[in-house]
Amino acid sequence: MNLKTPLSSLTGIGLGLNFKLKRLNLITIEDLVYYFPFRYEDFSNNTSALEAKIGESVTLQGEIWSIQNIYTRSRKIITKAIFNDGTSPIELTWFNSSWLTKQIKTGDRLQISGKISKYKNKLSIIAPRWERLDSEKQLPTSEVGTQIHTGRLVPVYPETEGLSSKWLRTKISQTLPHILNQIEDSLPDDIRKAMLPLTEAIQQVHFPKNWQEAEKARERLGFDELFFISLATQKARLNWQQKPLVKPLKINSTKLNQFINKLPFKLTAAQEKVLQDVIADLKKNQPMNRLIQGEVGSGKTVVAAIIAYLTYLNGLKTLFMAPTEILAFQHFETLKKFLEPFGITMGIYTGSKKDLVTSDKSQESRKKPPHLTLAASGHPDTIIGTHALLSPKLNLEDTGLIIVDEQQRFGVGQRTVLRSKARVPHFLTMTATPIPRTIALTIYGDLDMSVIDELPRGRRMVKTYVVPEKKRADSYKFIAKKVKEGGQAYIITPLIEPSETLATVKAVKVEFENLKKVFPDLKLGLLHGRMKGAEKAQAIKSFRLGQTDILVSTSVVEVGMDNPNATIIVIEGAERFGLAQLHQLRGRVGRGYKESFCLLYTSNSSIDEGRRLKYLETTFDGLRLAELDLKIRGSGQIFGTAQSGRFELKIASFSNLSLLEKTKDAAFKLLSSDPGLDKYPVIKAKLQDIASEVMPD
Numbered sequence: 242m243n244l245k246t247p248l249s250s251l252t253g254i255g256l257g258l259n260f261k262l263k264r265l266n267l268i269t270i271e272d273l274v275y276y277f278p279f280r281y282e283d284f285s286n287n288t289s290a291l292e293a294k295i296g297e298s299v300t301l302q303g304e305i306w307s308i309q310n311i312y313t314r315s316r317k318i319i320t321k322a323i324f325n326d327g328t329s330p331i332e333l334t335w336f337n338s339s340w341l342t343k344q345i346k347t348g349d350r351l352q353i354s355g356k357i358s359k360y361k362n363k364l365s366i367i368a369p370r371w372e373r374l375d376s377e378k379q380l381p382t383s384e385v386g387t388q389i390h391t392g393r394l395v396p397v398y399p400e401t402e403g404l405s406s407k408w409l410r411t412k413i414s415q416t417l418p419h420i421l422n423q424i425e426d427s428l429p430d431d432i433r434k435a436m437l438p439l440t441e442a443i444q445q446v447h448f449p450k451n452w453q454e455a456e457k458a459r460e461r462l463g464f465d466e467l468f469f470i471s472l473a474t475q476k477a478r479l480n481w482q483q484k485p486l487v488k489p490l491k492i493n494s495t496k497l498n499q500f501i502n503k504l505p506f507k508l509t510a511a512q513e514k515v516l517q518d519v520i521a522d523l524k525k526n527q528p529m530n531r532l533i534q535g536e537v538g539s540g541k542t543v544v545a546a547i548i549a550y551l552t553y554l555n556g557l558k559t560l561f562m563a564p565t566e567i568l569a570f571q572h573f574e575t576l577k578k579f580l581e582p583f584g585i586t587m588g589i590y591t592g593s594k595k596d597l598v599t600s601d602k603s604q605e606s607r608k609k610p611p612h613l614t615l616a617a618s619g620h621p622d623t624i625i626g627t628h629a630l631l632s633p634k635l636n637l638e639d640t641g642l643i644i645v646d647e648q649q650r651f652g653v654g655q656r657t658v659l660r661s662k663a664r665v666p667h668f669l670t671m672t673a674t675p676i677p678r679t680i681a682l683t684i685y686g687d688l689d690m691s692v693i694d695e696l697p698r699g700r701r702m703v704k705t706y707v708v709p710e711k712k713r714a715d716s717y718k719f720i721a722k723k724v725k726e727g728g729q730a731y732i733i734t735p736l737i738e739p740s741e742t743l744a745t746v747k748a749v750k751v752e753f754e755n756l757k758k759v760f761p762d763l764k765l766g767l768l769h770g771r772m773k774g775a776e777k778a779q780a781i782k783s784f785r786l787g788q789t790d791i792l793v794s795t796s797v798v799e800v801g802m803d804n805p806n807a808t809i810i811v812i813e814g815a816e817r818f819g820l821a822q823l824h825q826l827r828g829r830v831g832r833g834y835k836e837s838f839c840l841l842y843t844s845n846s847s848i849d850e851g852r853r854l855k856y857l858e859t860t861f862d863g864l865r866l867a868e869l870d871l872k873i874r875g876s877g878q879i880f881g882t883a884q885s886g887r888f889e890l891k892i893a894s895f896s897n898l899s900l901l902e903k904t905k906d907a908a909f910k911l912l913s914s915d916p917g918l919d920k921y922p923v924i925k926a927k928l929q930d931i932a933s934e935v936m937p938d
Contacts (some may be wrong), residue, residue: 242419251412253812261404268751270420273413277446277462277892279404281455282370284354285393290364291328293357300354300392301326302374304336307347310339324353331357333363350374362613370395370407384591389414394449394919413447413867427923428465432907437461446892463893463900470899471908472928474686478916479916481687487667490523490555490641500550500583502542512540513697516693519548519669531686534676535693536698537828541574541671544693545644547580548669549623553585557622557641558933562630564647566591566774567781571803572646573625580623588621590629591774645670673823673828675863677871680895683905694864702861705839707815707854714838717759720791720809723838728808729784730791731829732756736813737769737795747813753793760791768794796822798829805833815841816850820866823857871895 247269249259250447267273284300293299303326311319320335320342333353335341345351355369370390389395389410398409426439437445442461449455481767501508508516515533522529535541549559561576563569573589580587624630643666681690702716708716718733753767766789768780783789785804791800795819810830815823823841831837853869860866895901911918918925 242270242416244269244274244420247281248271248273250678258404261401263376264401265404269376272561273409273416274420274443275891276409276413277459278398280353280396280397281449282397283371283452284370284391284395285451287392290326290357292332294866295357295359296398298354298356300352301331302352303331304325305347305349305351306330306346308342308345310342310811316350318719323516324351326423330367331371332360334365334367341603345371348440352388352391354395359469371794389448394451394455396404396447410447417444417447424935425923427603427921427927429470429911429924430923432468432911436464439465459892460900462891464904466890466893467838467897467900467904468907469927470683471686471905472911472924474684475905475908475912476918476928477687478530479912482527484528486526486636487528489526490551490557490667491522492520492551493554496554497547497551497833500547503582506697508543509540509693509695509697511535511635511693512544514546515691515693518689519544520551522689523548523551529669530688531667531669532681532690533671533693534681534690535671535673536675536696537673538826538832539673539693539696541646541673541693542575543579545671546576547642548642549581550583551579552581552583552642552667555641556639558621558639559642559644560630560640561623561625561644561694561752562646564628566777567798567802568646569625569627570778573678575803576623576625585623586621588624590624590626590632616677629818642667649675673825673863675824675867677864677868677895680871683895683901686905696793701831701837701839702836703810703827703839705827705841705857707841707843707851707858709843710842713842716842718809720811720840721760723765723809727806728835729787729789729804729806729813730809731799731802731807732791732793732811733796733826734793735795735817737771749793749795752813755793756793763790764788765790766792768792768797770795770797796826798826802829803832804829806835808835808837810838811840811842813842814844815854816843820853820856820870821855821863824861824863824866827857 248262248267249252254262262268265276267276271612282298284298286298287300287302290301290303293301303324306323306325308320308322311321313319318337318339320338322333322345324331324333333355341673344667351371352374352375353366353369353371358365358367372391390407396406396410397408399407400409412682421440421444424440424443425435428436429441433439437457437460439461442458442481444458445454446458446462449458467559515535519529519531519533522531545561546563549561552559557722561572562641565570569591573587577587645668676685724730728794732752732912734752736748737750749767749769751930753765759763766783768777768784772780780789780792781802784792787806807830812818812826818826827839831840839857841857843854856866856869860869893900911921911924915921918928
């Protein structure tokens, strides 16, 4: 057995179990060993039933007096057992676990862990953990002869249907003794000398003896994770700085001012500041590599248009890649208004547009296939598209600028292919995802960063309310009233299809049919990610033209939907979204000058969840909301489930500022002393693996 051994080759793992493991991205022994628990249950309180307090988590040793399956009137199976530790009988109850009567028999001696409660004046434990006791030594034994499910800090892992934490605990405990000595600690000696050895950290993160061990193990493993991220981004910055020099762009101030003065609005101070940052980059002989972050509607696209114009003035072309067709077509229409009056030809190329559509009206140009159109001088100057821009047909040699919108939605391979379409292009990325500075400096450490932190004048704040279930009917009346007054509404659901495991979560297809009954006098449209391109385009067009009153959709509208007439957005299952993502969804309304509303529906009655959502009623700063989510729910909520991000943290947290600083400093010192990492071949090899997954060439 070694770290690269496939799990499918282990005894007891057949096709079905292997399929479930793959759902958790567990392919090899190394994947399993580095599959860390996300929490622990404290069952270290070994006591007696007589001394245990109600509501306390305890571990007891005793004998099973009886066990049986009981069928309820609804034909559900409840397994009940009477357990006695020598001080008092306790009723044990399991649900949907009829197989337990084959594993546990009357007279068996067990160690059990769970929370003590009282039911009908009897002591009880619901769904207790259990392990068999060795009859002579009175020690709990499992298949591996160790105490792993009870009587200690018990690790709990992310699960999938048919694959429990108990199975994972058992398999990990069986595996660790055989492979720990094969794990190589790649950190330099001067960094790791003050830290817990890696092998000890891995052993202790899975099976800590106490909370102190768990904390130290997680800090060591978190350091490794953040260290390699910092190293990867800082190394990428060094690599970019070593790119071949480019000819600085000439900035014609007169023409630039003419372009800006013809805009239908005045640039905000924040837009002007970001524009100067970009222009300063373009004047250098070093290729630009900059990220612009800004709220939904803050005017990032206008800045992009100005930069595309400056690129055009230098005889170069621009490629603009968006993550969805919805957003690509929106950018196409927006940029056409800005650029066409200055003689700039436009093109769009997406999955549903198999041929390049250009804004050149000549019949001769329209008849040419994409590769011929692009080879022709000046056709087109700016091309907007989705991942279809990666097509070899669009091998445009004179590309001087590449713009990527919402870049975290693209894989590194896609970004790399796009970069390859030019010799050494200036690279500009944009995102409306509010990312706290601590995260941005780490995961985007290879990029220069500018922030548009000001909204255009005239934008109205969207009035936001958390709507309790008892007021749902009243809110429906409010929606109908506003729509009949001339507005339009979005109703967003978390799922496309109903889910057995998420029975209370709204699904768009079911909700669409239900809402047709709620709003019989209004026209409803349906939109979700599994619809064909033409169907999605028609749904969007109908909504924009006002032919649809209410668009029932998933969060696919999070980016790219711009309908100034939409004044209401309803978000079902709001508790399932991060605050930053809810803020972006809220940005779909309030884009015109009408009073707009965001209604948050939740089926979660938790006080903490209600308090979290209430922040949206009073806070309209996306970065502030992202910071709050970082504190409340962790870094995983910043990007939302639909956005992959550049790095997926297994154990570290971007909210651990002190650890972030330590890892950044350590990475900086290492690269300062050895930029090529030639003295550290193991680190170099590992960094190349990371770079191939997450960093651009």
